[in-house]
Amino acid sequence: MLCVLCECRKAMLKRPKTLQPICKPCFYNVFETEIHNTIVESNLFFPGERVAIGASGGKDSTVLAHVMKTLNERYNYGVDFVLLSIDEGIHGYRDDSLETVKRNKVQYDMDLEVVSYSELYGWSMDQIVAQIGNKNNCTYCGVFRRQALDRGSAKLGIAHIVTGHNADDMAETVLMNLLRGDTARLDRCTELVTGSDDSPVKRSKPLKYAYEKEIVLYAHYKKLDYFSTECTYSPEAFRGTARTLIKNLEAIRPSTIIDIIHSGEAFVLKKKKEKKGKGSVVVKAKVEEKPVPSGGCSVPLAFDSSLGLSNRCTKCGYLSHNAVCKACVLLEGLNAGRAKMQIEGDSADGAAKNIKTLEKLALSI
Amino acid sequence: MQITVEFSGGLETAFDGNKKHVLDVPEGSSVNWLLHHMVETLMPDHKREEGKNIFLQDESVRPGVLVLINDSDWELEGEDQYILQPRDVIIFASTLHGG
Numbered sequence: 001m002l003c004v005l006c007e008c009r010k011a012m013l014k015r016p017k018t019l020q021p022i023c024k025p026c027f028y029n030v031f032e033t034e035i036h037n038t039i040v041e042s043n044l045f046f047p048g049e050r051v052a053i054g055a056s057g058g059k060d061s062t063v064l065a066h067v068m069k070t071l072n073e074r075y076n077y078g079v080d081f082v083l084l085s086i087d088e089g090i091h092g093y094r095d096d097s098l099e100t101v102k103r104n105k106v107q108y109d110m111d112l113e114v115v116s117y118s119e120l121y122g123w124s125m126d127q128i129v130a131q132i133g134n135k136n137n138c139t140y141c142g143v144f145r146r147q148a149l150d151r152g153s154a155k156l157g158i159a160h161i162v163t164g165h166n167a168d169d170m171a172e173t174v175l176m177n178l179l180r181g182d183t184a185r186l187d188r189c190t191e192l193v194t195g196s197d198d199s200p201v202k203r204s205k206p207l208k209y210a211y212e213k214e215i216v217l218y219a220h221y222k223k224l225d226y227f228s229t230e231c232t233y234s235p236e237a238f239r240g241t242a243r244t245l246i247k248n249l250e251a252i253r254p255s256t257i258i259d260i261i262h263s264g265e266a267f268v269l270k271k272k273k274e275k276k277g278k279g280s281v282v283v284k285a286k287v288e289e290k291p292v293p294s295g296g297c298s299v300p301l302a303f304d305s306s307l308g309l310s311n312r313c314t315k316c317g318y319l320s321h322n323a324v325c326k327a328c329v330l331l332e333g334l335n336a337g338r339a340k341m342q343i344e345g346d347s348a349d350g351a352a353k354n355i356k357t358l359e360k361l362a363l364s365i
Numbered sequence: 366m367q368i369t370v371e372f373s374g375g376l377e378t379a380f381d382g383n384k385k386h387v388l389d390v391p392e393g394s395s396v397n398w399l400l401h402h403m404v405e406t407l408m409p410d411h412k413r414e415e416g417k418n419i420f421l422q423d424e425s426v427r428p429g430v431l432v433l434i435n436d437s438d439w440e441l442e443g444e445d446q447y448i449l450q451p452r453d454v455i456i457f458a459s460t461l462h463g464g
Contacts, residue, residue, distance in 0.1 A: 001441055010437075011437075011441055012436065012437045012438060012441070013437070013438035013440075013441065014438050014440040014441055021441055059374075059460075168460075212460045213431060213460060215460075216374065216431055216458055216460045217431065217438070220373065220433070220456075220458060221436075228373065228374045228375045228459070229375050229378075230375060230461075243429075243461070244429075247427075247428040247429040247461075248428050250428060251428035
């Protein structure tokens with residue numbers, strides 16, 4: 001079968017997005033060009049900008065680093081890319097994948113900064129799991145990673161991180177927010193660029209329209225050096241189930257993934273009317289988006305920012321809406337050996353319950 | 366006749382941990398036959414139930430596992446009905462592992 005684009009070479013894959021049979025060179029071209037278009041249409045970068053690539057050594061961030069380097073050279077973005085990795089301290093998983101990132105540093109000729117949980121928080125994920133058990137550890141990992149990425153960027157003097165979230169991840173997040181009734185996050189989770197007032201760093205997802213199938217094939221055909229092992233700690237059941245559902249739907253109707261993203265993008269949350277109370281105005285509670293790591297490891301925590309102003313954590317100085325930031329709340333619990341947060345990510349009232357638990361915890365400290 | 370089976374994306378953990386196997390298969394075998402043959406012969410007994418679940422669904426490859434036949438997407442080659450040829454290289458790549 002011939003490639004439908006060049007009509008001269010043998011087709012090697014069927015594009016899930018369009019069902020077109022295409023050859024390898026045409027595949028590289030359309031895959032890279034689509035990402036370039038995403039970047040250009042949104043003015044994602046400016047010349048001279050320093051941008052950190054959140055690099056885990058996995059397929060998504062390795063493809064991201066490769067494509068960013070390729071496009072930067074091809075289209076003269078003038079961006080200075082740096083690899084930024086987080087060492088969560090998970091033996092047999094992150095130590096091995098960090099070796100991959102170190103090779104990527106050489107392969108892509110980029111600087112590499114590694115920030116570790118042990119160094120930042122005094123706790124590795126292995127130690128945290130040893131203390132709290134095998135449940136809820138994705139919550140700790142998610143909260144800590146977000147802040148670790150910010151701190152790593154601050155150290156490098158960088159205000160923009162690109163992450164390897166792909167179309168399948170986006171669809172999964174839309175579906176999870178829909179299924180949880182988390183309309184505030186549903187409103188925002190498909191945005192290409194997310195900045196929030198509890199983080200000094202802008203985050204963006206240049207691969208948001210790239211199918212996982214194409215990312216894996218790109219990495220395979222280009223023989224990219226990446227690491228593929230699941231995190232040794234059990235993933236959330238809810239996310240896993242959403243992921244399986246999406247993969248099953250994709251098998252029947254491949255456009256499902258892009259269609260779910262489209263639905264998420266078209267969803268706009270109706271603004272709540274401001275209630276006029278006795279001298280006080282209740283502003284719509286804003287819910288911040290948590291970055292969802294590609295490994296599928298984070299219970300998003302809703303965050304009440306009705307204060308409307310950015311404050312700093314009294315313990316660590318990190319931007320926070322509460323007196324104590326989320327990472328410090330979790331750390332206090334760990335340090336006191338009483339981390340008993342019951343976070344039921346699987347239950348319908350998960351998000352609401354999370355806020356309450358965190359707020360209570362913040363008050364009790 | 367001989368064919369080669371390779372795993373990537375961590376799928377080898379559902380089998381015996383080796384990433385590459387050279388197999389002797391009867392001529393005229395289909396990929397569907399190969400899938401079951403692999404479950405029977407390449408998965409250790411104690412891991413077979415769990416491993417089969419990771420690898421197969423509804424008697425074919427689980428969605429999320431890519432199959433390449435001589436580097437070509439199996440969706441262009443007739444999927445599990447493809448008839449194996451001598452020296453074929455079949456790659457099974459899981460997309461489900463972290464990024």
